[in-house]
Structure formats: structure tokens, C-alpha cells
Amino acid sequence: MILDEELAKNSRLVTNLPLCEVRIQNEARFPWIILVPKRGNIEEIIDLSIEDQEQLLKELRMASQVMQTQFDADKLNIGALGNIVRQLHLHVIARYETDLAWPNPVWGYFELSTQYAADALERRIKLLKDAFDKLA
Numbered sequence: 001m002i003l004d005e006e007l008a009k010n011s012r013l014v015t016n017l018p019l020c021e022v023r024i025q026n027e028a029r030f031p032w033i034i035l036v037p038k039r040g041n042i043e044e045i046i047d048l049s050i051e052d053q054e055q056l057l058k059e060l061r062m063a064s065q066v067m068q069t070q071f072d073a074d075k076l077n078i079g080a081l082g083n084i085v086r087q088l089h090l091h092v093i094a095r096y097e098t099d100l101a102w103p104n105p106v107w108g109y110f111e112l113s114t115q116y117a118a119d120a121l122e123r124r125i126k127l128l129k130d131a132f133d134k135l136a
Contacts, residue, residue, distance in 0.1 A: 001038045004087040010113070012121065014128045019055040022063065022132060024125055028116045030106055031071040031094035033128065035063055042088045045080065056090075063092045066131045070094075081107065 003021070011023035011034055019039075025032035037056060042048060048056060064076055073094035080090045093106060101109040116124065 001036075001040050003036065004085050004089075006085045007034065007036060007087065007089060012125060014125050015132045017059045017062070017132070017136075019052055020059050022128070024121070024128060025091070025093075026113065026115045026121065027106075028114045028120065029100060029110070031067060031073070031124075032106075033063060033067065033092050035059055035090040035092065037088055039088075043082060043086050044088065047088070060090060060092070062132070062135050063090075065135060066128065067092050067094045070127060070131050077106065079105075 007023065010027075011025050014022040014024050014033065016022070016038075017035075020035040020037050023034045023036060025034055035056070037048060037052065039048065039052065045053060045056065060078070064078070067073060067076055071094040074097045075095045077093040077095050078090065080088065082088065095102060095106075097103075115121075
């Protein structure tokens, strides 16, 4: 798999699962991870084999558990849009009724992203990696 340059530019690797890379979106306003299946030339979930689709669902469940337990979200937003980045990837975003974009989707709500400070990003990556390691 070759990671799309937009995903590479806007996210950092957290950990690897059997099927997916888990990446953190560099957007400090929301706890936000991305699952990227490690398969080449895949744009849609239906492009994955049945076995990979089942594994994706298992990993999505794990990612959802991590996000809910670590961030105590009011709601998890899960989506695979692909309108700009065609490579299959699933967003898992912890949302709160008090966040600035609520109840709207986070995509396109703000003109510019608010990136993590370098040390805060490293702490968040460690927190997420440790949480995934406990479930693995």
C-alpha cells in the first residue's frame, strides 16, 4: 500500500493492526483517528475481499472502543467519504455536544485546521497506541 499524500500530510501513524494502519488526524479540536486498510488500489469497502471486510469491521469496533473509552464522547462520528482522498479510509471522531461544530459534521466546518503542538501530538499518539495495545 502507498499512503495517499493528503493522508500522509495531515495525519501521523499511531499503530498497525492486522488490516489497517491507525493514524491520528492532526486536528486538535477533535479526538480523530483514521483507519487505512493496507491494501493497494482500494477505494470502496466493497473492493475489499469478504475476509478483509470482516477484519475491517473488527478493527472499526476496536477503534470505536478506544475512542469511546479514552475520550468519553457524547457521539462517535464514523465515515468513509473519499470525495477528495480516493484511497479507502475510515474516520472515527469523538464528538461532544459542547464542541464548536456540534451538531454539524466536522468536514468543512472550519476553514483552517488547528494542529496539535508537537508535544501534545506525541502524548496523544502514545495514549492511543497504549489503548490499542491493551485491546490487541
